[in-house]
Amino acid sequence: MISEQLKAEANHNKQDFAVETHLSYAQQNNSAWMTYLAQIERVKPFLGDLTQYIDTLKNPKRALIVDVPVVMDDGSIRHFEGYRVQHNLSRGPGKGGIRFHPNVDLNEVMALSAWMTIKTAVLNLPFGGAKGGIRVDPRQLSDAELERLTRRYTSEVSHIIGPQKDIPAPDVGTNPRVMAWVMDTYSIEQGHTVTGVVTGKPVHLGGSLGRVKATGRGVFVTGCQIAQKIGLPIAGSRVAVQGFGNVGSEAAILFAETGAKVVCVQDHTGTIFNEAGLNTQALQQHVQQHGGVAGFADATEIEAEAFWDVQAEILIPAALEGQITAERAEKLQARLVLEGANGPTYPEADDILHRRGVIVVPDVICNAGGVTVSYFEWVQDMSSFFWSETEINQRLDTIMRDAVADVWNKAQEKNCNLRTSAYILACERILMARKERGIYPGK
Structure with a gap:
């Protein structure tokens, strides 16, 4: 008869194998879904009795x-x-x-x-x-x-x-x-x-003030909160941004206004660099006129892969998923990575960054400013009562800061990185709802 200890070891090995399999497949096959499954597997040891409902999140x-x-x-x-x-x-x-x-x-x-x-x-x-x-x-x-x-x-x-x-x-x-x-x-x-069927609409059709800039603003707010906790001053810090759409441009502008130097920006048209700092307002106008950062006068164009070698304290991947690979994670110079995009970091790269002491503010909180103001828009549409942009930004900042504090505190409690901490909080809330609602039909 197998002892309880051997059973536990077998289960542990099975879990490790599952994580490694998801992680390896995710990077080798550029599979966003497998990246997500690997992230869920890593949270299982922290969920206690709620683990019995974990398959809810895998399907x-x-x-x-x-x-x-x-x-x-x-x-x-x-x-x-x-x-x-x-x-x-x-x-x-x-x-x-x-x-x-x-x-x-x-x-x-x-x-x-x-x-x-x-x-x-x-x-x-x-x-x-x-x-x-x-x-x-x-x-x-x-x-x-x-x-x-x-x-x-x-x-x-x-x-x-x-x-x-x-x-x-x-x-x-x-x-x-x-x-x-x-x-x-x-x-x-x-x-x-039915105005409430979508969010992100034009303001005159029931859209919310502050929605367009909300995701980039959320990246900035969460970045400032974590920078303060790790003792990284924003003023004087160098920032590299991948993607210069609504998210990347707004975050870059806000950091520049706070005294940071945006030294490198990359998008689908090219990669530009200026050690003294780019004029983010002028760059935004250039992108609106020309469709990308390529050709911006006050900068030097560099090779695309050189973006990952740039000396910068803060890195903001705000383009598509699957950008930070294990190889890139080994050479990143940043102290703080702010995930403006969804899923830009592979699980294996996450491990490398954690080992190197690089703090990653995960997408599920870092770029959540957009969905937060979308929630405000939905509430306003349902009630036909609308708030000012100042009220929107105040409410957004409060929710984002409270969420960052919750994630930071959970990370300290569980001795884990911020992504695992965020997933623990989220999974606890989701699976508790699943538990309380029950399964229909029952036995």
Whole structure:
């Protein structure tokens, strides 16, 4: 008969094997979903009796794949593949963006929906996690084609979205105008205007003030909080930013206004460097006019891979997932990594950064400013009462700072890094909700 000790060792080895398998597969195959599963496996030892419900987090509640036929401007018909995944709804309706990008697939959307589940729970918002997307390069479509694509996709997923079911928002490749088309299409099918079906809408259609800048502001607020705790002064610190859209540009501008030097910025058009610090306001205007950072006059262009060698105290990956590999983690010079993007760091890279003493503020809290103001927008739409931008920013800052404090304190209590701490908090809240709601039908 196997002893209890041998059983425990067998279970421990099985768990280690599962973590290593997920971790290795994630990096070798660029699998966002396997990265997420590896992150969940690492939290299991901290969950006690709630571990019996852990498979709830390993299985999306609902995944929908839709065909999206579109009549193109030349009269031809093209078919696009669309997705909407609702990962977990135990704590409230689904919440998550819609992504238009050539690399969108089910694996990615599942992972992004799962990270939204964790993110809303860490912030203690009354939502679950969801995500949607279409495999398309929106830059290759005319405005009319983009509108037809959006409206047909909305029609295909309209039976599972709604202000009490699942509330989409903008993501990579989408914007307030796209959200207006989603709201209008859904409202037409319902027979009345339903502003609360999406967030991130234009302000005059029920959108919230402060929403566009919220994610970047959240990166800045959480970064300042953690920098203070580790004794890193913002003034004089060098900052490197990957991605200069709404998130990266707003975070860069706020850090520069606080006395930091943004020395390097990378996007899909190139990588620019200025040791004395880039003029972030001028760079934002350049990007708006030219579509990217390449060609900015007051900077030197460097090789893309050289971005990871730049001497900077703060690194902000604010582009796509899977950017910080084990190899890049070994050479990063930053003391503080602020994950403006979703899933930019592989689990193996996370371990390396932790070993090297680099503090990583994980995506599920660092870039949660957007979903927090989306929550404010949803509340305002449901009540038809709207707040000023000053009120929005004050509420956002308070929620973000409280969440950072909770995550920091849990990390100190459990002697773990901030990502594991955030996952412990989120999983406890989600799985407690699962436990209290029970399984229907029962025995």
